[in-house]
Amino acid sequence: MKKAFIYSIKHSIPVFIGFTPVALAYGVLMVSAGYNFIWTGATSIIVLAGSLQFLMVSFFAGGVSIGTIIVMALLLNSRHIFYGIPFIEKFRKFKGWKYYLIYTLADEIFSLHCSHDFGPDVDEKKAYICTAFVVSQYWIIMTIIGALIGSLIKFDTSGIDFAMTALFIVILLDQLKDAPVKLPAAIAFVSSLACLIIIGADSFILPSLLITVAVLIVMKNIIGSRLSVSDDTTIHDEPVADPDTEETISSDLSFKETAQVGTGLKEMIPADLITAKPDKQTIEGTETEK
Amino acid sequence: MSTSRTILIIIICGLCTFLERALPFIVFRGREVPVIVQYLGKVLPMAIMATLIIYCLKGVSFDVCTGWLPQIAASAVTVGLHLWKRNAMLSVFGGTICCMLLTQLL
Numbered sequence: 446m447k448k449a450f451i452y453s454i455k456h457s458i459p460v461f462i463g464f465t466p467v468a469l470a471y472g473v474l475m476v477s478a479g480y481n482f483i484w485t486g487a488t489s490i491i492v493l494a495g496s497l498q499f500l501m502v503s504f505f506a507g508g509v510s511i512g513t514i515i516v517m518a519l520l521l522n523s524r525h526i527f528y529g530i531p532f533i534e535k536f537r538k539f540k541g542w543k544y545y546l547i548y549t550l551a552d553e554i555f556s557l558h559c560s561h562d563f564g565p566d567v568d569e570k571k572a573y574i575c576t577a578f579v580v581s582q583y584w585i586i587m588t589i590i591g592a593l594i595g596s597l598i599k600f601d602t603s604g605i606d607f608a609m610t611a612l613f614i615v616i617l618l619d620q621l622k623d624a625p626v627k628l629p630a631a632i633a634f635v636s637s638l639a640c641l642i643i644i645g646a647d648s649f650i651l652p653s654l655l656i657t658v659a660v661l662i663v664m665k666n667i668i669g670s671r672l673s674v675s676d677d678t679t680i681h682d683e684p685v686a687d688p689d690t691e692e693t694i695s696s697d698l699s700f701k702e703t704a705q706v707g708t709g710l711k712e713m714i715p716a717d718l719i720t721a722k723p724d725k726q727t728i729e730g731t732e733t734e735k
Numbered sequence: 736m737s738t739s740r741t742i743l744i745i746i747i748c749g750l751c752t753f754l755e756r757a758l759p760f761i762v763f764r765g766r767e768v769p770v771i772v773q774y775l776g777k778v779l780p781m782a783i784m785a786t787l788i789i790y791c792l793k794g795v796s797f798d799v800c801t802g803w804l805p806q807i808a809a810s811a812v813t814v815g816l817h818l819w820k821r822n823a824m825l826s827v828f829g830g831t832i833c834c835m836l837l838t839q840l841l
Contacts (some may be wrong), residue, residue, distance in 0.1 A: 458829040459823065459824070462827070462831065463831075484741070488745050491745050491746065491749035492745065492748045492752055493752065494748075498748075501744060501745070504744050504748075505741055505744060507740075511743070511744075515747060515751060518747065518752070518811055519755065520750050521749070523755065524783075525752065525756045526755045526756075526758045526759065527759075527779060527783060528756060528783070529759035529760050529778050530776045530779055531759065531776040531777070531779055532776075532778065533760060533763055533768050533772070534773075534776075536760065537760075547757045547760060548756065550756040552787060555783070556784065556787070559784065569763070582822030601839055602835075603835070603838045604809075604831070604837070605831060605834075605835055607806065607809050607825055607831050607834035607835070610792065610806070610809075610830075611809070611813045611826060611831055612823075613787045613788045613791060613824075614813045614817070614828055614830070615813065615817050615823045616784050617781065617788060618814065620781045620784060622821075624781060626778075629785075630781045630782060630784070630785040630787075633781070633785035633786045634781060636786075637785065637786045637789040637790070638789060641789060641793055646793040649793070650786065652766075653786055654782075654783070656787065657782050658775065658779075660782075661778055661779075662771060662775070665774055668774075669774050672777060672778075710758045717784075719791070
């Protein structure tokens with residue numbers, strides 16, 4: 446247990462950095478709306494979803510019907526319906542703990558579950574549970590601290606929330622390095638950029654993910670065949686890491702094709718980001734930060 | 736606003752979030768996961784991570800240079816550092832410090 450706990454703390458440091466300013470800001474917002482640290486803590490424990498919790502502060506103020514609240518809550522977090530898919534079989538093995546792992550399946554914890562990298566001396570189930578526990582406690586405790594003393598903190602943290610973006614970039618780069626086929630990432634990039642430009646920042650993510658899933662299903666034969674081809678020609682050059690092959694979700698994709706890595710990565714990401722620049726002017730004027 | 740309504744809102748939002756997170760598990764409860772879903776399970780982590788990066792950068796605006804330069808430059812720094820050293824902590828710290836400096840100095 447101890448090893449899994451230490452592993453999960455190390456593994457989640459970037460999330461801690463990214464969470465801190467957002468969680469503190471949430472606590473401050475709750476207090477300014479008239480809800481003390483008990484309300485803040487209770488909301489964080491029960492809801493455990495950053496963006497929705499911010500939106501809920503405006504629900505508390507009144508004027509929004511319960512029906513509208515349900516629809517908005519479901520829509521805002523709709524991306525979460527996809528997060529369980531890679532873990533259906535894995536969490537099933539964890540018996541009763543699966544309910545805890547489902548409850549904690551937020552963006553950041555999902556990302557950490559996608560990038561687990563523990564040695565053979567750490568139990569898989571414990572690594573998942575400890576990571577979920579540690580990160581959810583960061584959030585809950587930091588929002589409470591924010592409610593208690595957040596308004597006293599004068600340190601300028603603007604820009605620190607980029608830690609979460611950086612974490613997602615790092616996880617994606619690692620996934621691309623190990624993946625036999627990189628097309629799914631490219632499809633998602635194009636789909637989300639197109640939806641962002643066409644639909645706007647407020648509601649692009651669900652349509653974008655639906656399109657991505659549709660395209661992935663249509664292209665199953667092409668992508669799936671490359672997945673299975675590399676299954677047969679696997680060369681494991683990490684003898685330490687995986688005595689049992691189903692160790693992490695990414696180990697399913699961890700078949701090395703070193704030759705492709707260098708060129709594939711450099712072309713894919715900057716190109717997509719750069720080509721997006723001129724087009725994204727079309728979204729000017731849309732309100733983005735809540 | 737009444738306390739009971741606030742409690743109701745918290746419970747509703749908690750339930751909605753949990754139900755969405757549980758949906759794939761509810762749909763395929765007690766049966767074999769179809770091949771197509773197993774396939775999605777393998778390719779989705781990468782696709783979702785790419786989507787989340789765009790989601791994080793959705794606030795970027797190209798009206799003024801302060802609206803995009805910190806995030807785009809920091810993204811480039813993160814990618815560069817990670818391709819160079821492959822050290823997650825270094826890449827995250829480097830990118831974040833870059834974004835903080837540019838945001839606060841520009």
